[in-house]
Amino acid sequence: MNIQIFGTKKCQETKKAQRFFKERNITFHYRELSEKGVSKGELDNIKRVFDAEELIDKEGKQYRKRNLEYMIYNTEEELLEDALLFKTPIVRNGGKVTVGFEPNVWKEWIEDNG
Numbered sequence: 001m002n003i004q005i006f007g008t009k010k011c012q013e014t015k016k017a018q019r020f021f022k023e024r025n026i027t028f029h030y031r032e033l034s035e036k037g038v039s040k041g042e043l044d045n046i047k048r049v050f051d052a053e054e055l056i057d058k059e060g061k062q063y064r065k066r067n068l069e070y071m072i073y074n075t076e077e078e079l080l081e082d083a084l085l086f087k088t089p090i091v092r093n094g095g096k097v098t099v100g101f102e103p104n105v106w107k108e109w110i111e112d113n114g
Contacts, residue, residue, distance in 0.1 A: 001113050003028035006038065007089035013101040014089040020103055024110065037083030043076065046090060049097040052076045057087040 003021060005028050007014025021028045031038075038046070046055065052075040057063055062084040079085055091098045093109050 001026060001093055001109065004031065004092040005029070005089050006031045006033055006083075006086065006092075008033050008084065011088045016101050017089040017091055017106075020106060026110070033083040033086060033088065037080065038086070040080060043080060045095070046092070046097050047076075048095065050099055052079065055079060055087060055090075055099060056085050060085065060087075 003026060005014065005017050007017065009032065018030065056075055056079060058069070062082065063069065068078065087099050089101070091102070091106065096109060098105050
């Protein structure tokens with residue numbers, strides 16, 4: 001398994017995702033979105049599973065702070081420009097991707113790998 005977790009230090013769901021994999025002794029690579037965003041290639045890989053509209057956190061602070069609810073914008077461009085707009089955590093396992101805390105899906109990944 002090649003687990004990547006994209007999230008932020010302040011996100012409780014991201015912390016729970018990290019704990020999930022740590023408790024199962026599964027190594028993962030963590031990407032802090034406030035320090036380093038998502039590349040176009042990474043976003044394209046995520047978009048194979050999720051539409052860009054599903055990735056933007058319309059309930060989040062950053063969305064409100066930037067007043068995006070009142071604007072017409074290109075979702076993909078905004079996500080590439082400001083990674084704090086993503087719903088988190090984004091967890092990747094090769095070509096498989098989840099958005100949010102999805103322990104049941106992750107358990108399936110572990111079972112399929114075992």
